[in-house]
Amino acid sequence: MAAKSGAYRSGEGEREERPKRSSATAHVAESSATNLDRLIHERTRLAIVSALAVNKSLTFSELKQLLRATDGNLSVHARKLEDAGYLSCSKSFDGRMPKTEYALSAAGRRALEKYLSHMEALIHATREK
Numbered sequence: 001m002a003a004k005s006g007a008y009r010s011g012e013g014e015r016e017e018r019p020k021r022s023s024a025t026a027h028v029a030e031s032s033a034t035n036l037d038r039l040i041h042e043r044t045r046l047a048i049v050s051a052l053a054v055n056k057s058l059t060f061s062e063l064k065q066l067l068r069a070t071d072g073n074l075s076v077h078a079r080k081l082e083d084a085g086y087l088s089c090s091k092s093f094d095g096r097m098p099k100t101e102y103a104l105s106a107a108g109r110r111a112l113e114k115y116l117s118h119m120e121a122l123i124h125a126t127r128e129k
Contacts, residue, residue: 039084040115044069044077049086049112052104060100078102086111 040046047067051058058066064074081087086108090101104112 036118037111037115040111044073045081048077048081049104049108052102053112057101057103
């Protein structure tokens with residue numbers, strides 16, 4: 001539990017002084033946190049983009065199984081990413097069965113790289129002493 005004085009309680013109930021961060025470090029952390037791409041930051045959408053970053057493409061069924069998502073949840077999140085231009089979606093038939101396949105677009109890859117850079121800067125800033 002944080003105290004107003006900048007001290008916090010350890011697991012033993014003792015108060016320890018928090019390490020002070022420089023104003024530059026605090027600024028980097030604040031800037032990185034406020035500049036995160038909110039579209040990608042959502043857990044399911046980040047999982048979709050991450051899965052597609054390491055695979056050339058994935059079908060709806062593969063993504064659904066990988067993310068353990070429901071049809072509706074995956075569909076809504078994939079549509080938001082598609083509308084933003086982060087995913088490409090192709091629909092076809094495999095015999096008589098419909099097949100939806102997703103791939104990460106160049107804009108989606110750039111957005112993910114930017115998001116990861118912001119997260120790395122935030123992590124770095126919070127670990128500095």
